[in-house]
Amino acid sequence: MAQGGDFDLQDFLPYLLNQAAEATSRGFQATYRARYGLTRTQWRVMANLGRFGAMTARDICRVSHIEKTKVSRAVAGMETGGLLTRTTSDRDRRVENLSLTPAGRAVFAEIGQSALKFDAILRARLGPEVASRIDTILREIIALQAESAITEDD
Amino acid sequence: MAQGGDFDLQDFLPYLLNQAAEATSRGFQATYRARYGLTRTQWRVMANLGRFGAMTARDICRVSHIEKTKVSRAVAGMETGGLLTRTTSDRDRRVENLSLTPAGRAVFAEIGQSALKFDAILRARLGPEVASRIDTILREIIALQAESAITEDD
DNA sequence: GATTAATAGTTGCAACTGCAACCAAGTCAA
DNA sequence: TTGACTTGGTTGCAGTTGCAACTATTAATC
Numbered sequence: 001m002a003q004g005g006d007f008d009l010q011d012f013l014p015y016l017l018n019q020a021a022e023a024t025s026r027g028f029q030a031t032y033r034a035r036y037g038l039t040r041t042q043w044r045v046m047a048n049l050g051r052f053g054a055m056t057a058r059d060i061c062r063v064s065h066i067e068k069t070k071v072s073r074a075v076a077g078m079e080t081g082g083l084l085t086r087t088t089s090d091r092d093r094r095v096e097n098l099s100l101t102p103a104g105r106a107v108f109a110e111i112g113q114s115a116l117k118f119d120a121i122l123r124a125r126l127g128p129e130v131a132s133r134i135d136t137i138l139r140e141i142i143a144l145q146a147e148s149a150i151t152e153d154d
Numbered sequence: 155m156a157q158g159g160d161f162d163l164q165d166f167l168p169y170l171l172n173q174a175a176e177a178t179s180r181g182f183q184a185t186y187r188a189r190y191g192l193t194r195t196q197w198r199v200m201a202n203l204g205r206f207g208a209m210t211a212r213d214i215c216r217v218s219h220i221e222k223t224k225v226s227r228a229v230a231g232m233e234t235g236g237l238l239t240r241t242t243s244d245r246d247r248r249v250e251n252l253s254l255t256p257a258g259r260a261v262f263a264e265i266g267q268s269a270l271k272f273d274a275i276l277r278a279r280l281g282p283e284v285a286s287r288i289d290t291i292l293r294e295i296i297a298l299q300a301e302s303a304i305t306e307d308d
Numbered sequence: 309g310a311t312t313a314a315t316a317g318t319t320g321c322a323a324c325t326g327c328a329a330c331c332a333a334g335t336c337a338a
Numbered sequence: 339t340t341g342a343c344t345t346g347g348t349t350g351c352a353g354t355t356g357c358a359a360c361t362a363t364t365a366a367t368c
Contacts (some may be wrong), residue, residue, distance in 0.1 A: 007220070007266030009201040012181055013276050015305050016292040017175035019219065022298050024168040041355075047163040058316060064163070065173065067356070072318060094316040094363045112161030125298050130291055137280070137288050138170040142177050144279050193324075212346060221326070226348060248333045248346040 024122060027074075031114045036107055037081075041066060042073040043111065046100065049084065050108035054099040056089075083107060163187060171295075178276065185268045191235075195228040197265065200254065203238065204262035208253040210243075237261060241243055 009015050025040075027117050032043040059072045075098060078084045083104035089095040100108060123131035163169050179194075186197040202214050211225045229252060232238045237258035245251040254262060277285035 003263065003267065005204065005263055005266060006204055007201065007262075007269050009198060011273075011289070012269055013200075013273055013288070014178040015198075016289065016296070017171060017178055020292045020295040021168065021171035021175040022219075023298075024171055028168055044163060044169075047161065047166075050159065051162055056316080065176075067318070069319085069344090069356075070354090071317095073354085075319090090187055092316085092364065108161075109159055112159060115161050119165075119167055121249065122295075122298075126291070126294065130294070133287070134167070134291050134295075135165070135170065135324075137284055138174045139292075140278075140280065140284070141174040141288075142170070144177075144276070195324090210346080222347070223327085223349085224325075226346095227324085230348090246334065246346085250347075 006099065011014065028118050031118070032111050036111065038107075038111075039074065042078055042083075043071045045071060045074045045078065045098075046083065046108050047112070047115075049098060049100045050105065050112060054097050056064075056095050056097060058095075065135070078104070182269065182272050185272070190265065192265075193228065193231070196237075196280050197226045199225060199228045199232065199252075200237065200258065200262050201266070201269075203252060203254045204259065204266060205293075208251050210249050210251060212249075234259070237250075246299055 029040065032040070038046070044066060045060055045065055048064055049055060052059075052063075057075060059069065059076040060066065060071050061068050075084065075086065079086060082101060084098055084100050086096040086098050089097055126134070180212050183194065183226040186192040186194070192200070198218055198220060199214055202218055203209060206213075206217075211222065211229060214220065214225050215222050229238065229240065233240060236255060238254050239250055243251055280288070
């Protein structure tokens, strides 16, 4: 029976995923942070709006699994930065419809292009076989966790 | 030629990695945080010390790519929590040798065991083929980024 | 209609983070 | 030795985060 002392962090899947995620994210961060003054959450919000058009904050939370308070603050910042506008819905005045301004769309187009390039370089280095494989696996992992939180009661 | 507007966050490798990492980490976080009051960095420091015995803060930074200030603060907290001791080296009085106390080793053994279990469940769900494959790929990605930061100059 | 519950979004707070600046100790060279 | 440089580790600060508590609006129940 395995003892806790046998545990090696370097083989722990959540740790490996974190390392890989941080390694790749760090490189791209410069693009949206230094060059456009966006936080990561802001960039993600922008990416969703750029992709899907108008959405509510709640929609963004759903599709990208970001905390609603993070989205709230990101949206506030982007609004004052002139990147998006919000209009409260007539049907339900709790709801706000978010959409990128022309300026916001322009920024999205530029960062999006950098992102495509970045992704392509990354995948080129991994090779086509691995590059296509990794997507499937990662999505599987994400889905796994969504469907049921792992409960370990000692 | 691809335009920035074609960009889809859901296919962006850094994003997928982040989602997968967060999904898996969140589940395990409860174990070390709620149950033992450790931060993630503290848990990682502990895992390294538990695995390798005495190390310096600098060593920990090297092997696990954690910022030195994070390590510094984690170590301080763990010391006041009675989980580790530091003794300044005689040869070089800048250096501090860190090692777990018996209490620290006990906690490590328990969390380590939970971690092994957690990892096993995760891999079981993925299936053996994927589980073994993902390690290789992730390590490849980590190594990629280490050897050379991607530079994209528009 | 009044009461209760649910939902969209915000805010306060305490903790965590990253970066740059810092201190103390050691090295190297003249 | 003195000075310039490196290195191990800490600290200050400004920004980000997560959680719980909050407001405002709508829905449900009686």
